Amino acid sequence: MESLKQAVWEANMELPQYGLVTFTWGNVSGIDRASGLVAIKPSGVPYAELRPEHIVIVDLQGNPVEDGLRPSSDTPTHVALYRAFEGIGGIVHTHSPWATSWAQAGRGIPALGTTHGDYFHGEIPCTRPMTEAEILGAYELETGNVIIETFRERGIDPNRVPAALVYSHAPFCWGKDAHNAVHNAVVVEEVAKMGLHTFQLNPEAGPMDRQLLDRHYLRKHGANAYYGQSQG
Numbered sequence: 001m002e003s004l005k006q007a008v009w010e011a012n013m014e015l016p017q018y019g020l021v022t023f024t025w026g027n028v029s030g031i032d033r034a035s036g037l038v039a040i041k042p043s044g045v046p047y048a049e050l051r052p053e054h055i056v057i058v059d060l061q062g063n064p065v066e067d068g069l070r071p072s073s074d075t076p077t078h079v080a081l082y083r084a085f086e087g088i089g090g091i092v093h094t095h096s097p098w099a100t101s102w103a104q105a106g107r108g109i110p111a112l113g114t115t116h117g118d119y120f121h122g123e124i125p126c127t128r129p130m131t132e133a134e135i136l137g138a139y140e141l142e143t144g145n146v147i148i149e150t151f152r153e154r155g156i157d158p159n160r161v162p163a164a165l166v167y168s169h170a171p172f173c174w175g176k177d178a179h180n181a182v183h184n185a186v187v188v189e190e191v192a193k194m195g196l197h198t199f200q201l202n203p204e205a206g207p208m209d210r211q212l213l214d215r216h217y218l219r220k221h222g223a224n225a226y227y228g229q230s231q232g
């Protein structure tokens with residue numbers, strides 16, 4: 001578990017480095033699929049004070065398995081996604097401003113160009129609004145459930161579109177591990193910024209050509225793609 005804690009700490013520390021978090025508005029987790037244990041940022045700890053030993057280990061129900069700090073308030077969302085999306089190994093939640101603007105507008109980010117297509121095989125969806133019962137009930141668990149519902153109902157493969165916008169809230173992004181999830185969160189923020197500018201320049205802009213999207217997504221993520229390459 002120490003190596004997972006270290007990796008998850010490093011991934012968390014990348015959030016301020018890439019300008020994705022203000023104060024403590026975000027968290028990263030990673031999972032060890034063999035043991036079913038998840039490492040996640042503790043709740044409310046400023047990034048400047050975060051140390052590898054602060055990272056909290058929880059089970060797939062979100063229960064801490066060792067003494068330590070309180071896990072992120074978003075833990076039930078993270079573990080719901082790990083349970084439902086078996087191919088993922090890391091999750092990031094931020095309130096990064098460009099992606100959050102789309103979430104607040106209730107709009108998914110369409111695949112408008114090849115920057116998007118290199119990482120996401122289609123629109124990054126925005127969920128439906130959560131119901132009053134969901135908000136007043138097990139809110140963080142229901143946040144995960146509304147993301148899962150969005151992917152299932154729209155037939156979106158979470159391995160090909162590793163991000164979602166939660167309506168009136170913010171992005172959740174994921175990847176093969178915690179570091180890769182942060183990488184995808186950076187790309188979501190970039191395509192969110194570009195997308196808004198695209199619609200400002202041309203309100204009639206539409207999704208890119210499907211073959212161009214396939215060409216870009218599949219050439220970078222096809223059978224022979226090497227995960228972990230420079231990813232630049």
Ligand SMILES: O=C(CO)[C@@H](O)[C@@H](O)COP(=O)(O)O
Pocket residue numbers: 024025026027041042043044045071072073074093
């Ligand atoms: O989404 C929110 C708040 O809206 C939380 O993710 C954010 O404040 C971080 O909470 P934690 O410090 O991880 O408990």
